[in-house]
Amino acid sequence: MFAMIAIGEVNSLSYEDFLEIFGNVVEKCPLVTAAVWSARPFATLADMEARIAEFIDSLPAAGKAGILRCHPDLAGRDLQSGTLTAESEQEQVAAGLRSLEPADATRLRRLNLQYKERFGYPFVICAGLNDRAAILRQLAERFANEPQRELPLAIEEVKKICCLRLRRIVASDIKL
Numbered sequence: 557m558f559a560m561i562a563i564g565e566v567n568s569l570s571y572e573d574f575l576e577i578f579g580n581v582v583e584k585c586p587l588v589t590a591a592v593w594s595a596r597p598f599a600t601l602a603d604m605e606a607r608i609a610e611f612i613d614s615l616p617a618a619g620k621a622g623i624l625r626c627h628p629d630l631a632g633r634d635l636q637s638g639t640l641t642a643e644s645e646q647e648q649v650a651a652g653l654r655s656l657e658p659a660d661a662t663r664l665r666r667l668n669l670q671y672k673e674r675f676g677y678p679f680v681i682c683a684g685l686n687d688r689a690a691i692l693r694q695l696a697e698r699f700a701n702e703p704q705r706e707l708p709l710a711i712e713e714v715k716k717i718c719c720l721r722l723r724r725i726v727a728s729d730i731k732l
């Protein structure tokens with residue numbers, strides 16, 4: 557990992573370094589990072605977060621669904637096989653998803669599958685802000701949403717994941 561850097565240092569990074577450091581703040585979507593490069597300089601970390609959120613919000617529904625599809629399943633095959641990104645693995649393990657009771661693991665797998673069939677993208681929630689019980693509860697609740705309501709909710713979770721990832725990189729005193 558990288559040492560925490562100040563926003564002033566962020567603004568003076570080369571594009572290549574910027575992409576290397578921030579390329580996965582939105583899971584497997586370095587395009588988002590490449591796009592917000594144009595919005596520098598950032599006044600604060602909150603400003604950087606807002607520019608990222610603006611870019612994501614500016615995408616058509618298919619682009620938003622595409623971002624969601626870049627996310628791995630929670631407690632899915634990638635967690636078992638060790639092929640998650642470092643960020644995602646850390647988040648999923650911290651939420652207790654590696655140590656699920658077999659019944660919870662089965663339930664999560666079944667609900668994940670049903671969710672993906674209904675919406676066409678995997679269930680995304682900020683694991684850093686939810687423990688395994690909250691994740692299972694939210695999954696069951698959000699499954700009942702209309703697709704038009706669910707897409708913006710899922711995208712808000714992407715932004716929360718992004719904010720937590722940014723706050724592990726950029727020095728700041730902002731609290732979620």
Ligand SMILES: NC(=O)N[C@H]1NC(=O)NC1=O
Nearest residue numbers: 644647679680681682683
């Ligand atoms: N599917 C999904 O929510 N994935 C994730 N959430 C999170 O906080 N990290 C992830 O990888």
